[in-house]
Amino acid sequence: MKLLPSQATAPKGRMPIAAALRSGQLLAAVAALVIAGAVLVAYQLLEIRQALADGARVQAAIVADSVTAPLMFGDRESAQETLRAFRYAQGLKAVGIYDQDGRRFAEFSYPDSRLPLTLQAALGERDGGIVVKDTVRYRGNVVGHTVLHVGTDRLRGAMLRYVGLLVVASLGAMLVVATLGRTTRARVAAAERKLDYMAHTDHVTQLPNRHATYARLEGALEEAGVAGTQVALLLVDLDNFKTVNDTAGHAAGDELLKKVAAALSGAVRTSDLVGRIGGDEFAIIVAPVPGRASAVAIADKVTQALRHPFAVEGGEFFATASVGVCLYPDDATTMSELVSSADTALYHAKQSGRNRLAEFVPAMTAATQRRAALERELRRAIDGGQLAVHYQPQFDCASGALLGVEALVRWRHPEHGPISPAEFIPIAEESGLIVELGSWVLRHACAEVAQWQRAGGPALTLAVNMSARQLREPGFIEDVTRALASSGLAPGRLELELTESVLMEDVAGALAFMQSVRALGVRLAIDDFGTGYSSLAYLQTFPINQLKVDRSFVQLLPQRGETIIHAVLALARGFGLTVVAEGVEEPRQLEWLREAGCDVVQGYLLGMPMAADAFRERFLEPATA
Numbered sequence: 217m218k219l220l221p222s223q224a225t226a227p228k229g230r231m232p233i234a235a236a237l238r239s240g241q242l243l244a245a246v247a248a249l250v251i252a253g254a255v256l257v258a259y260q261l262l263e264i265r266q267a268l269a270d271g272a273r274v275q276a277a278i279v280a281d282s283v284t285a286p287l288m289f290g291d292r293e294s295a296q297e298t299l300r301a302f303r304y305a306q307g308l309k310a311v312g313i314y315d316q317d318g319r320r321f322a323e324f325s326y327p328d329s330r331l332p333l334t335l336q337a338a339l340g341e342r343d344g345g346i347v348v349k350d351t352v353r354y355r356g357n358v359v360g361h362t363v364l365h366v367g368t369d370r371l372r373g374a375m376l377r378y379v380g381l382l383v384v385a386s387l388g389a390m391l392v393v394a395t396l397g398r399t400t401r402a403r404v405a406a407a408e409r410k411l412d413y414m415a416h417t418d419h420v421t422q423l424p425n426r427h428a429t430y431a432r433l434e435g436a437l438e439e440a441g442v443a444g445t446q447v448a449l450l451l452v453d454l455d456n457f458k459t460v461n462d463t464a465g466h467a468a469g470d471e472l473l474k475k476v477a478a479a480l481s482g483a484v485r486t487s488d489l490v491g492r493i494g495g496d497e498f499a500i501i502v503a504p505v506p507g508r509a510s511a512v513a514i515a516d517k518v519t520q521a522l523r524h525p526f527a528v529e530g531g532e533f534f535a536t537a538s539v540g541v542c543l544y545p546d547d548a549t550t551m552s553e554l555v556s557s558a559d560t561a562l563y564h565a566k567q568s569g570r571n572r573l574a575e576f577v578p579a580m581t582a583a584t585q586r587r588a589a590l591e592r593e594l595r596r597a598i599d600g601g602q603l604a605v606h607y608q609p610q611f612d613c614a615s616g617a618l619l620g621v622e623a624l625v626r627w628r629h630p631e632h633g634p635i636s637p638a639e640f641i642p643i644a645e646e647s648g649l650i651v652e653l654g655s656w657v658l659r660h661a662c663a664e665v666a667q668w669q670r671a672g673g674p675a676l677t678l679a680v681n682m683s684a685r686q687l688r689e690p691g692f693i694e695d696v697t698r699a700l701a702s703s704g705l706a707p708g709r710l711e712l713e714l715t716e717s718v719l720m721e722d723v724a725g726a727l728a729f730m731q732s733v734r735a736l737g738v739r740l741a742i743d744d745f746g747t748g749y750s751s752l753a754y755l756q757t758f759p760i761n762q763l764k765v766d767r768s769f770v771q772l773l774p775q776r777g778e779t780i781i782h783a784v785l786a787l788a789r790g791f792g793l794t795v796v797a798e799g800v801e802e803p804r805q806l807e808w809l810r811e812a813g814c815d816v817v818q819g820y821l822l823g824m825p826m827a828a829d830a831f832r833e834r835f836l837e838p839a840t841a
């Protein structure tokens with residue numbers, strides 16, 4: 217299944233930013249409007265009430281000024297006439313005049329708002345309205361009082377209009393805010409979707425990235441745990457992706473990855489998930505899977521899908537893959553265990569030759585752990601003085617004279633004791649440590665062999681093994697030059713041994729490398745000859761000096777293997793090369809080789825690989841004594 221990044225990633229229980237923003241903004245806007253509205257309404261209420269009271273006070277004062285005479289002369293009619301002018305006054309409920317003793321003298325009022333008979337009662341009576349009083353004086357003496365009673369109906373009406381206006385204004389403002397907010401939110405949501413996509417998608421292949429793939433695996437395991445079903449995890453590692461990147465460039469590498477992603481997606485069902493979890497590593501999750509046989513069948517389909525060449529800019533490339541298969545819950549019960557077991561199976565698939573698939577079996581774990589530990593410790597061993605070079609003598613087959621030595625690296629682990637090069641050299645090759653290790657062996661052996669000669673020993677040829685990785689290392693030729701210069705060993709005394717498979721991996725590269733080596737005057741030999749698949753035509757092209765017949769042929773002698781060795785010897789003579797037979801363990805093998813005309817011999821019969829001191833003692837000191 218192509219994982220939709222948004223699906224894969226929306227974390228449970230978390231509100232997306234846009235939604236949170238939307239509800240938060242709305243609440244804040246409503247709260248702000250309610251508070252501001254309440255403050256404005258309260259303020260307006262006080263203002264209007266104050267204005268009504270002020271107006272009533274002015275009117276009371278006017279009445280007081282105009283009723284002095286009627287009061288003094290007891291002219292109720294004139295007073296009444298004066299008050300009648302208030303029939304047009306808006307909001308007024310009653311206006312009255314009281315004499316100096318506080319008795320009602322005259323009044324104008326509406327029927328339901330009659331003023332009481334006494335001033336005291338009139339001042340006490342408010343009925344929610346506003347009551348104001350003024351004093352009527354004549355030459356400083358109080359002659360009466362005026363009282364005005366103003367209703368608050370107008371106040372209510374004004375407030376209702378004001379609140380209505382406020383609500384309309386607020387709704388308008390909210391509409392504007394909502395329109396602007398919708399645009400902002402749409403932008404935020406789009407940015408959020410983009411971020412989410414980028415965070416969970418591999419930008420080269422557009423497949424779910426490592427994070428999204430493992431999130432999906434976690435979900436699949438949870439579901440399988442509940443439903444009681446099985447999940448298969450397939451880890452797919454491209455075999456030679458680095459070479460494509462190195463030789464054709466990163467653009468071609470990216471294009472190849474895209475095509476591989478499409479091929480993988482095409483090889484599985486749409487309900488399965490394909491993700492890219494590393495540079496050249498993909499993961500396939502099949503959930504649910506009926507059983508182990510189905511998982512292996514899918515893995516097989518995946519390797520088949522990558523068996524054809526892919527056309528990318530810069531040529532056609534093979535992107536064969538190794539696949540590790542692991543099943544939940546049979547092989548692992550947790551996600552990390554499942555991933556690590558699938559990784560172990562992948563490692564074993566690679567070990568057993570590329571373009572393979574391997575199912576996880578528990579026995580794999582111990583071997584892989586040891587390998588990982590050895591890789592870690594080998595790094596320390598190179599600088600930590602745990603390595604040594606041992607020397608195995610090589611002799612002239614006819615005369616028996618010592619001609620040279622082969623340098624063979626040894627690792628004495630502080631806890632595990634000696635570890636075989638057959639175990640740690642492949643680890644060093646895979647991890648790239650071989651570059652550092654090989655250059656240490658080269659420097660060390662050149663210095664030691666040159667020193668023997670300076671001490672009076674014979675001029676020996678030094679054979680040093682080389683791995684494919686060193687051949688591709690740009691600084692290797694400088695390493696050789698430096699080792700020769702610092703040791704003083706003559707270039708013609710150094711011989712680099714390359715295996716057939718190393719040469720055939722990249723013929724053009726190997727040829728260029730060999731020409732640079734030969735230009736230094738250093739010799740070249742093909743190691744383990746006969747075990748690879750060298751085309752004889754290349755023997756003519758490669759500037760080599762010597763063939764080393766593999767010990768598996770020598771050990772068949774004298775009853776079997778004769779034909780092959782005769783053929784090798786004839787071939788070498790034809791091309792002007794010398795032949796070394798390695799692995800000579802028995803006198804009759806030596807005898808046979810001598811009679812057949814082999815040039816050089818090496819093997820336990822003639823001398824085991826030994827430490828420098830032991831070698832000097834046995835082979836050099838008699839000569840220098």
Ligand SMILES: Nc1nc2c(ncn2[C@@H]2O[C@@H]3COP(=O)(O)O[C@H]4[C@@H](O)[C@H](n5cnc6c(=O)[nH]c(N)nc65)O[C@@H]4COP(=O)(O)O[C@H]3[C@H]2O)c(=O)[nH]1
Nearest residue numbers: 624625637638641657681682683799800801819820821825
């Ligand atoms: N059965 C038998 N074996 C014999 C006899 N004579 C020699 N041998 C063994 O055969 C191997 C010869 O080395 P190789 O084919 O280059 O194979 C080497 C070589 O490929 C690699 N190697 C060792 N040292 C280095 C090194 O410094 N650099 C690199 N790149 N590879 C190395 O490790 C391989 C194994 O090395 P060793 O364990 O030292 O094993 C050595 C040596 O001890 C014999 O008569 N009988």
